[in-house]
Amino acid sequence: MSTRQLEKYRQAIEDAIQSEIDARHFYDQVSRRIKDDYLKGVFAGFASEEAKHEQILTDILHQKKVDAAHFDCDKDFHVSETIEMPKVSEEMDLKGAIGLAMKNEEIAMKKYTGLAENCTDPGLKSIFLDLATMERGHKHMMEEKFVDVAYPEVW
Secondary structure (H helix, E strand, O other), X not given: OOHHHHHHHHHHHXXXXXXXXXXXXXXXXXXXXXXXXXXXXXXXXXXXXXXXXXXXXXXXXXXXXXXXXXXXXXXXXXXXXXXXXXXXOOOOOHHHXXXXXHHHHHHHHHHHHHXXXXXXXHHHHHHHHHHHXXXXXXXXXXXXXXXXXXXXXXX
């Protein structure tokens, strides 16, 4: 890998790390604003997941071994694409809270997919696809929770 390619790789990973930090801060803020104790816990859990993603990316940046299991989810219910982005409020209910998290994961997944599609460097493209897969896995988890909450009559 040339010096220029290596710098592009590092910058892409650093940008991805910053996105995960921003998402973690967002979920932390939401968890502090919501009155419902259960939802506080849900959003604190989302923040914890983003912190894990940040660590995975940091390990990639520093060339540490990353467990391939982190990139093993290709399930996608496409539920998130069917709803609008919920607004954050102190009165947010569980459906809205999970919907918000689900939409954020969809946005991240699409961002990494778009970067991969527009990348000519095979190494960077692979990293972006791995990141999209990681976000798809997180989105899938949120979609499962959303279906459980939004459509309880199914169960």
